[in-house]
Amino acid sequence: MLAKNITDQSTITSNDRLRKEIEEIICLSDQEFAFVLEHFQKRHLKKHQIVLHEGDLAQHEYFVLDGLMRVTKLDSNGKEHIVQFGMENQWITDSEAYHKQSAASLTIDCLENTTAFSLTLAQREKMCQALPKMETFFLKKTTLNLLALQKRILCFLSSNANDRYHHILLVYPGLAQRVPKAMIASYLGVSRETLSRLSKTNA
Amino acid sequence: MLAKNITDQSTITSNDRLRKEIEEIICLSDQEFAFVLEHFQKRHLKKHQIVLHEGDLAQHEYFVLDGLMRVTKLDSNGKEHIVQFGMENQWITDSEAYHKQSAASLTIDCLENTTAFSLTLAQREKMCQALPKMETFFLKKTTLNLLALQKRILCFLSSNANDRYHHILLVYPGLAQRVPKAMIASYLGVSRETLSRLSKTNA
DNA sequence: CGCGCGATTGAGTAATTTCAAATCTAGTGG
């Protein structure tokens, strides 16, 4: 293997993707972005690979470049629920375990081969201290994330499973073509049979 | 009415409450806190008062000092859902309309006589620019808020209404004694009759 | 062809909703 070459094509595009993500919110000079980049690690993950086991320390959050990850929760009846998907350009982690640096109550795995940037909390904090703009970035990003969760809660309160199904496709475009419907049902909180029946009748 | 007197007893305690809230996360000098305080407005709101109407611009977020507020959503069937309560020391607003400075899709009203500090987005941003520590505060606060919403979503996915009922009482201690059960049912996403029946049988 | 996975369908069961009525409770005025 050659020494890592920053002119490698996929590295360039990965870096650009991260830079674009950040620069949608704040502006960075080349030097600043180079500094930011030092704090991330690029990961190549395989389909079915478990990135975080329940009970382990949640060391990283991930910015997905390509592929598809998910966060799941095993409930007290042994039933698995999908808490979140992570598609291209989305951030994913067990937020609570990550921010409190505690044992994960959730599991993260890959539904496809995935490349992602990972970031530890320590690196994140170091980066924000040195470059406060990044704190602005994370605040904005977290706020947007919060709004999305609030929408999802509103869906649970006021929409039936079919409307929720259409809502998820706005958040995760193309997801229906990439995962079995049973997983979408798990995310929506209904059985796969119910989801199947609803999509028949109601549009 | 006399000129406002900053030695007024309740003003002191209100200010202390806000300061304590902020200093749980960052440290402030007296001058810094005085500066922060300038950006807030103290409000006295009456029971049943509507603070934000659907369709209006969401100008403020509120830090509740005393009393109780709530955020509600009217769905397409004319049914009202409670999205959030705001008790003492909690922050409350229509987050989406506030952060995007757009028309509110939610309504905010008071379930009790309430005193609160209000903060406009413009004031908030001015404050954060002048005092970046406040951005750290809001990031931390928003992150904690996010974790709470994620827990609530997990409740919808993996718990029945009765377990969700016990969960809400952790988030809003004493709420059951302050509002009709029908409101709690609305927050949980079940009918009041179902909530009543569940609490009978299941503890 | 036959296997395996995902999606659908059917039938019976369980949970939740709806609507109506009954009960309970706190506050009010006589």
Next chain:
DNA sequence: CCACTAGATTTGAAATTACTCAATCGCGCG
């Protein structure tokens, strides 16, 4: 102190909705 009332809570019964479990269908692939 009691009666009355309005709101809150509970209960009942029927209707609806969703779930479970089993069986079937569809399809890609070795």
